[in-house]
Amino acid sequence: MKMNKLDKSVLKLWYIHAAIGALALVLAVLGVAAVLIATEVSGDIVLTVLVSVGTVVALLLGVILTLPLLRYRMYAWGYDDKRIVVKQGVIFRQRVVIPVCQIQDLHRTQGPIMMMLKLSGVTISTAGSNFDISTLTTEEADRLIDALEQNLETRVEELKHEEI
């Protein structure tokens, strides 16, 4: 089965999300610092808290900003007439196999930033869990949904005498 990599614009989207997260984190730390200074806590304690929190936040910022690239490199997806395969994860690497015959419905979703970048998320619903194919270009997403619909019909026809 041919495994596909994600489009470069997906990385752009993930970096925008990471930047928003990082900004929120920095604002939260600044807020904590302002509260500590306003409550007249002793200077040593404020310094200790700020150094500890600052170290953790710096580490978190490093993770937030490097994660999109690592995630992008590890992500791959593919499908054939019988199954859909999604590979993802940086440290814990997952490989999910979903049989085409178990598809209940397919969803394409877009948020405002995704719309600007012409990207879409695809969710595959089964009779159990839902599975996401993270983010594809809208064109790819439409092609995938059409192909899976076609494969599903063929597969259901093939398996109509079997219990699935």
Place this chain on the structure above:
Amino acid sequence: MKRFDKGYIYSSLLTDLFYSFVAVFILFDDLFLDEESPFEDITAAVPVFVVCFLAIYLIFVAYRILYYRASGYELTDREIRCHRGVLFRKRSVLDYKKVHAINKKQNIIHSLFGIAVLTVDSGSANTAHQAEITVIEKSEVVDALMRELNALKETGERSGACEPKREEVLLSDKDSLYCFSSAKKWLYILINIVSAAFFTVLFSILAITVIGIGKAMLELDFLGTWGEYFLYAVMIMAGGVLLLSIFTCIGSITHAFIGYYGFTVTKRDRSIQISYGLLEKHTNTFSYDRIKAVKISQGLIQRILGFASIRLEVIGYTVESGDNDKAAGLGVLIPFCKYDEIGEILNRVLPDYIPSEKRTRAVSFFPFLSWFLLIFGILTVILMTGTLALLVASGVSATVISAVMFGMLGAALLVFSLKLVSALLSYHTEGIAVENRKLTVYSGGFVKTVTVFMAKHLVAVENVTTPLRKKHGIASVVMHLKTNASSNEVKVHIQKDTLSDELETMLTL
């Protein structure tokens, strides 16, 4: 449309007496419970209380009458129809062919008025937390409806309905193979008490040790001499064990003797029926082909003594507990039995679901601990360093700092010891058997679970590994089962990574 039985109004109004009483205190607490209450004595308050009570009760009366008038059901040729609701009206139509589960519930107030609640469900995700059809009728009418619906769900239409099938009692209180006898119930209670006492003693010893270290290092004089300290500690521990044992005993007696009163499993053609309960009688019926998995569980003490319980997972029923007819207690197949009896019991009730012998086992022990050690180690170091820095900055004495650090280290060691034991148990338990499209998954640490399910109920397979584990050919496998909850997963950890390939092949064949 036939209306619900009038007993619904009477039984509801009886319970509403209690609700109205509580509502008066909640809504008018300022008037009756506040220190600045305008009433000087109780005789002055009673008439006002009665007026408030009657006003609230009248609202309940009006609601019950309106609900009664708005509710009804009918069995047409192909479907059962039901409508109910006052402010939000609901009309439900359920095709006989789509009937998934038929449940009867009768609590003690219902039985006073001879009524019961029948719920019929389609197993749809849209109605995961509420039954599709609800009928409140005389108990005998509900029994007749259950029989009729059981026949109709096979044929799909009324004209083609066959005679209700003969019932065969598989396992019951009187059955020789499985009987939740008084002796077994007492043993079940005893095991619950021993479990509660064991963990109370364990945590008490920990508390005594930690406080003892504090006493030694901080010279806590108010704890008395060492002799007095240990004497009081042991007395408090004994008191705690006794108190908890009494509560556990009362809870377990209620559960075993009242909750599981008259426990019976009955077979009716392709359906299985489980009945139990004294104060609240439950009768749950569902098709064999809707059974998704059989789960055999053993807690630590049960495991040591060789006992287990068997639960069923049924498609269309969520695993979460909740105050609704669909989730409550449905899962129990066998509340308590010897582990050795399981094969024999399942052979009579669900022969397809007899667990197979484990074919694979965990290939390495360290991965069960590695990530925990890394994350827990980092968190402990951060927490201890942060606390140390804060204490030093606050100018606390060296003795107090040492005592706090020892305490934190002790707590960390305890958590690590528990994880170590759990990891050892998991290492010996984890494994899987694949046999004729039947899967038996062995998993769990302190609580061992054996899950048996058919490949047809598997919707996806997930292989989870890390770069290092991949190098050694190790992976954990997550199996996603059919469910109408958000997800239902069965996991087996640290196996050979070829296992997921085998499952994938089976899944996509």
